[in-house]
Amino acid sequence: MGRDKSTKSKITIRDVAKAAGVSLGTASRALNHSGHVSTQAIAEVTRAAREMGYVPNALAQSMRTQSTSVVGLLVSDIANPLYAGIINAVEARLFAAGYALLLANTHGDANREKSLIDLFRRRRVDGLILGACDSEKPEMLERLASELQVVALDRDITTEGTAIHVDHYHGALQATRYLLKLGHRRIALLTPGSTLRPGRERIAGFKDAFSAQGIQPDPRLIRAESSSMEFSFSEALALLSSPDAPTAFLCLGTRIMSGVLQAIRHSGRTMPDDVSVISIGDTDLTQLFTPPITSLTWDLTAVGTACAEVMLRSLSPREAKEPERILITTQMILRESCMPPPVAARTTAGATT
Amino acid sequence: MGRDKSTKSKITIRDVAKAAGVSLGTASRALNHSGHVSTQAIAEVTRAAREMGYVPNALAQSMRTQSTSVVGLLVSDIANPLYAGIINAVEARLFAAGYALLLANTHGDANREKSLIDLFRRRRVDGLILGACDSEKPEMLERLASELQVVALDRDITTEGTAIHVDHYHGALQATRYLLKLGHRRIALLTPGSTLRPGRERIAGFKDAFSAQGIQPDPRLIRAESSSMEFSFSEALALLSSPDAPTAFLCLGTRIMSGVLQAIRHSGRTMPDDVSVISIGDTDLTQLFTPPITSLTWDLTAVGTACAEVMLRSLSPREAKEPERILITTQMILRESCMPPPVAARTTAGATT
DNA sequence: CTGTTAGCGCTTTCAA
DNA sequence: TTGAAAGCGCTAACAG
Numbered sequence: 001m002g003r004d005k006s007t008k009s010k011i012t013i014r015d016v017a018k019a020a021g022v023s024l025g026t027a028s029r030a031l032n033h034s035g036h037v038s039t040q041a042i043a044e045v046t047r048a049a050r051e052m053g054y055v056p057n058a059l060a061q062s063m064r065t066q067s068t069s070v071v072g073l074l075v076s077d078i079a080n081p082l083y084a085g086i087i088n089a090v091e092a093r094l095f096a097a098g099y100a101l102l103l104a105n106t107h108g109d110a111n112r113e114k115s116l117i118d119l120f121r122r123r124r125v126d127g128l129i130l131g132a133c134d135s136e137k138p139e140m141l142e143r144l145a146s147e148l149q150v151v152a153l154d155r156d157i158t159t160e161g162t163a164i165h166v167d168h169y170h171g172a173l174q175a176t177r178y179l180l181k182l183g184h185r186r187i188a189l190l191t192p193g194s195t196l197r198p199g200r201e202r203i204a205g206f207k208d209a210f211s212a213q214g215i216q217p218d219p220r221l222i223r224a225e226s227s228s229m230e231f232s233f234s235e236a237l238a239l240l241s242s243p244d245a246p247t248a249f250l251c252l253g254t255r256i257m258s259g260v261l262q263a264i265r266h267s268g269r270t271m272p273d274d275v276s277v278i279s280i281g282d283t284d285l286t287q288l289f290t291p292p293i294t295s296l297t298w299d300l301t302a303v304g305t306a307c308a309e310v311m312l313r314s315l316s317p318r319e320a321k322e323p324e325r326i327l328i329t330t331q332m333i334l335r336e337s338c339m340p341p342p343v344a345a346r347t348t349a350g351a352t353t
Numbered sequence: 354m355g356r357d358k359s360t361k362s363k364i365t366i367r368d369v370a371k372a373a374g375v376s377l378g379t380a381s382r383a384l385n386h387s388g389h390v391s392t393q394a395i396a397e398v399t400r401a402a403r404e405m406g407y408v409p410n411a412l413a414q415s416m417r418t419q420s421t422s423v424v425g426l427l428v429s430d431i432a433n434p435l436y437a438g439i440i441n442a443v444e445a446r447l448f449a450a451g452y453a454l455l456l457a458n459t460h461g462d463a464n465r466e467k468s469l470i471d472l473f474r475r476r477r478v479d480g481l482i483l484g485a486c487d488s489e490k491p492e493m494l495e496r497l498a499s500e501l502q503v504v505a506l507d508r509d510i511t512t513e514g515t516a517i518h519v520d521h522y523h524g525a526l527q528a529t530r531y532l533l534k535l536g537h538r539r540i541a542l543l544t545p546g547s548t549l550r551p552g553r554e555r556i557a558g559f560k561d562a563f564s565a566q567g568i569q570p571d572p573r574l575i576r577a578e579s580s581s582m583e584f585s586f587s588e589a590l591a592l593l594s595s596p597d598a599p600t601a602f603l604c605l606g607t608r609i610m611s612g613v614l615q616a617i618r619h620s621g622r623t624m625p626d627d628v629s630v631i632s633i634g635d636t637d638l639t640q641l642f643t644p645p646i647t648s649l650t651w652d653l654t655a656v657g658t659a660c661a662e663v664m665l666r667s668l669s670p671r672e673a674k675e676p677e678r679i680l681i682t683t684q685m686i687l688r689e690s691c692m693p694p695p696v697a698a699r700t701t702a703g704a705t706t
Numbered sequence: 707c708t709g710t711t712a713g714c715g716c717t718t719t720c721a722a
Numbered sequence: 723t724t725g726a727a728a729g730c731g732c733t734a735a736c737a738g
Contacts, residue, residue, distance in 0.1 A: 010500065012731055023709045028733060035734090036707055053496075058475040059415050060731035063714045068412070070476075079441045084432040091431065091458050095465075100472055103456040105444050112448075119453055122411040123423075143406075147363065229637070258637040284582070284611040285638040365715055376725045381717060388718090389723055413715035416730045 011052050020048040031056070062124065071311055072102045072120040074113070075153075076132035080254055082281055082300065083131065086153070089304025090129065097312050099126075106132045121147065127311045129153050133196075149314045153307055156197045162314060162323040164306045168198045171296045171330035172205030172250070175278045178332065179248045180213055183340040184276065187221065188239055188246035190232055190260065192253045194224035202252055221246055232259025233266075240267045240275075247341035248276040257293070258285070276338035291336035298330045364405050373401040384409070415477065424664055425455045425473040427466070428506075429485035433607055435634055435653065436484065439506070442657025443482065450665050452479075459485045474500065480664045482506050486549075502667045506660055509550045515667060515676040517659045521551045524649045524683035525558030525603070528631045531685065532601045533566055536693040537629065540574065541592055541599035543585055543613065545606045547577030555605055574599055585612025586619075593620040593628075600694035601629040610646070611638070629691035644689035651683045 017027035022041050029035045030045035048054075062068040071094055075083045091101045102125055106113040113132060120128055121144075128144065131153035141157045144150055152163035172189075179187050189206045193199045203222060210217045221239065226232045232255065239246055240263060249264075251257035257279040261271070269275050272291060279286050279295040286293040306326050314321050370380035375394050382388045383398035401407075415421040424447055428436045444454045455478055459466040466485060473481055474497075481497065484506035494510045497503055505516035525542075532540050542559050546552045556575060563570045574592065579585045585608065592599055593616060602617075604610035610632040617628050624630050625644060632639050632648040639646040659679050667674050 010731095013733095014731075024731095025710075025733085026708055029708085032733080038707060041708085055471070055474045057477060057731050059412050059421070059477055060714090061733075062412050063416060063716095063731080064733045066714075077441070078431075078444065079434065079437040081432065081434065081437075084434075084437050087456075088430070088432045088458060091456065092460070095457065095469070100476065101456055103440075103444065103454055104448065105441060107445070116448070118408070121408045123453060124410060124412055255637070258641060261641055283638075284608070285636075285641065288611060288614055288638065288642065290643055363715095366717095367715075377716085378718080378726075379724055382724090385717080391723060394723085410715050413730090414717075416715080416732095417717045419730075 010057070011054055013054070013056065016045060016049045016052060016054050019052060020044040067126050068124050069098055070100045070102050070123065070125045071308075071315075072104065072123075072125040072128045074104050074106060074116055074120070074128065074130050074132050076106050076108050078103070078105050081283065082254055085300030086131070086304040086307070089301040090308045091304075093305050093308030093312070097308075099312070108132070117144065126315055127151065129307050129311060130155055130157060133157055149311060151307055151311050151314070153303070154197055156200075160323055162310055162325065164303060164310065164326045164328065166198070166298050166303065166328045167330055168201035168252075169205040169208075171298075171332070172202040172252070173209045174205075174330070174332055175250055175296050176206050176209035177212070179250070179276060179278065179338065180209060182248075182276065182338060184248040185215070185341075186218060186244060186246045187248045187250060188236070189217075189222045189224075189250045190226055190235065190252060190256045191224050191250075192227035192256070198252075199224050206250070226256060226259075227253055229255040229259040229262075232256040233263050234259075236260040236263035237266060240264070240269070246275070248278070248338070250278050252280045252296070254281055256280075261289075272337050272339040274342055276341070278332075278338065282333055286333075286335070289337075293337040294335045295333050296330055297333060298328050303328050363410070364407055366407070366409065369398060369402045369405060369407050372405060373397040420479050421477050422451060423453045423455050423476065423478045424661075424668075425457065425476075425478040425481045427457050427459060427469055427473070427481065427483050427485050429459050429461050431456070431458050434636065435607055438653030439484070439657040439660070442654040443661045444657075446658050446661030447665070450661075452665070461485070470497065479668055480504065482660050482664060483508055483510060486510055502664060504660055504664050504667070506656070507550055509553075513676055515663055515678065517656060517663065517679045517681065519551070519651050519656065519681045520683055521554035521605075522558040522561075524651075524685070525555040525605070526562045527558075527683070527685055528603055528649050529559045529562035530565070532603070532629060532631065532691065533562060535601075535629065535691060537601040538568070538694075539571060539597060539599045540601045540603060541589070542570075542575045542577075542603045543579055543588065543605060543609045544577050544603075545580035545609070551605075552577050559603070579609060579612075580606055582608040582612040582615075585609040586616050587612075589613040589616035590619060593617070593622070599628070601631070601691070603631050605633045605649070607634055609633075614642075625690050625692040627695055629694070631685075631691065635686055639686075639688070642690075646690040647688045648686050649683055650686060651681050656681050 013027050014024055017024045020027060026037060026041055027045050030037045030042045073090060077083060094101050104116040125148060127149035129151045133155045141150060150161060152161060154166050191199045191202045194203060207217060223235055226235050236259060249260050251260050264271050264275050271277050277293060279293045282295050282297040286295045310324050366380050367377055370377045373380060379390060379394055380398050383390045383395045426443060430436060447454050457469040478501060480502035482504045486508045494503060503514060505514060507519050544552050544555045547556060560570060576588055579588050589612060602613050604613050617624050622628050630646060632646045635648050635650040639648045663677050
């Protein structure tokens with residue numbers, strides 16, 4: 001086994017230069033196609049490099065050029081399909097531009113987040129895409145932005161910095177309006193974290209849809225703590241067994257819908273006859289479920305690509321760029337999980353006027 | 354906005370040393386708790402570093418120490434939930450040990466794979482976890498292993514190097530045996546890539562289960578090209594409309610089952626009455642589908658953690674480690690998607706004896 | 707067009 | 723215990 005790391009001391013550009021019979025500087029220029037080098041020298045050096053299996057040391061290069069061509073990406077959960085699609089796109093676009101992706105995961109832990117940001121700074125990443133930010137702190141960003149490019153991913157880190165946002169407000173507005181039009185008044189909104197942008201925006205859209213009808217939603221039906229399937233399950237079950245149970249659920253988290261679906265089944269009701277459901281993300285589950293589930297989605301690839309491109313643009317030499325803010329729109333895919341509320345429910349105490 | 358990267362020239366350990374009134378070397382030793390430093394000096398330096406907001410340059414450190422504390426991970430698709438779970442675990446374990454994760458994605462493209470491995474080598478990662486390897490080439494690994502630690506993730510890169518494997522063979526064997534016991538003879542096996550380890554192992558297990566009964570499977574029912582949902586859909590549809598259609602499907606890819614499910618629905622049959630189905634991965638879909646789907650799974654976190662730990666172990670200074678090979682077992686979760694084949698089918702031409 | 711040289715920021719001998 | 727000095731491998735500025 002070739003596991004003797006010690007033996008094979010990596011060959012350097014110096015070795016290549018020697019073998020090619022030129023000086024160190026010429027070798028460097030030849031390899032980088034910079035400055036003026038004779039075609040002969042360029043050929044000699046390239047040949048020598050190839051033959052010797054020369055692998056340039058990116059660390060040394062970064063050291064000199066003061067740039068790493070690495071972009072960091074911080075998210076709260078890689079396994080969340082909503083993130084996974086984005087990560088994929090970011091990585092693809094970045095790779096195409098010669099950048100590498102340093103990925104880290106906060107798992108929603110603020111301490112981890114802090115030390116990870118520190119890790120990124122130490123590693124001197126050229127840019128940082130922040131898709132997790134426990135406490136969207138502006139002063140933190142201020143410090144950070146002074147040493148590297150920061151792009152906010154669906155987070156309100158600053159009101160003016162570069163950011164890619166999903167239009168959760170409009171999405172929630174549209175979905176709620178749809179349910180209201182079907183006649184629902186007692187609509188439950190389940191979304192993760194009211195402290196983060198997505199949660200805030202959704203709640204605002206939800207409320208505004210009600211306001212537009214001159215009514216107010218029951219605040220007890222807005223649940224913004226849940227995020228796990230288990231929690232959503234018990235949460236939904238509790239709501240369903242209360243005297244004035246909701247007639248519709250707006251499930252705005254990947255795992256949330258699963259919990260709600262189980263709760264509906266568990267409480268002996270059927271969807272959509274007794275309870276209507278709108279979900280987030282257009283997955284195999286929403287498509288194949290019986291009945292197929294109406295859902296709110298957006299283009300993950302577009303989000304990821306936008307993140308990467310905005311980042312690359314702000315990293316490009318042409319200086320003094322304005323911060324960019326991009327808003328990705330959501331679409332509602334109508335399927336068969338929503339119906340007007342059952343007649344019995346309509347007589348029950350509805351929303352306050 | 355603090356976007357003037359130019360102004361704030363990063364402060365170095367030299368600045369810290371000066372501020373603390375000690376020499377550069379002492380500052381280094383103080384910060385790293387190495388060698389002998391007076392408690393006073395250590396206090397001075399730490400204070401100065403904190404006050405000045407000193408962030409050590411990992412690049413320079415790596416340059417000197419010849420180690421980056423970065424591990425690369427190469428997979429074929431980050432968005433595949435089967436990988437996402439693993440990545441999450443790898444990242445978590447690595448982070449706990451002070452290592453960073455450099456992630457890249459081949460998208461199943463051999464060229465991308467090559468240049469990504471090159472990227473890793475240039476960046477001088479300390480180790481590389483290979484979860485994608487278009488062509489499991491031993492000679493490539495040989496070269497690679499001579500300069501960094503390599504851990505194979507469900508890939509047969511070498512027969513003796515360090516590797517974490519999932520026991521696809523036994524999983525497929527068990528699932529097939531189960532279907533055979535129910536009376537199925539015409540079982541379709543859909544799995545991605547017969548060129549890669551998982552595919553190979555599954556096919557072997559599938560065949561061996563038949564052999565144990567003294568029969569042979571119909572080779573036309575082994576489909577190892579499909580991986581996408583769309584392809585699986587048309588593939589399954591074609592199989593279902595043939596004169597001797599399969600009575601059971603073993604769907605061993607994340608998206609494959611969705612395609613098969615649609616095909617079954619499309620062909621007007623019902624599951625499990627007309628066709629039995631076994632899926633891979635225990636997801637919301639398999640749990641919530643009507644009927645819930647019997648599936649073959651394994652512990653993603655265990656796989657990821659094992660990868661990381663084996664890697665860390667081989668990176669640890671205590672030299673001359675034996676290559677480790679770990680096999681992760683699969684479990685079959687019995688649900689309601691399998692039944693004996695319909696009587697009509699049993700009279701149809703079965704498997705060859 | 708090419709060779710020489712000065713660092714990038716850090717760790718680690720080697721003397722003192 | 724500490725300071726001085728030598729590089730890690732590379733690029734870029736400066737002479738030639």
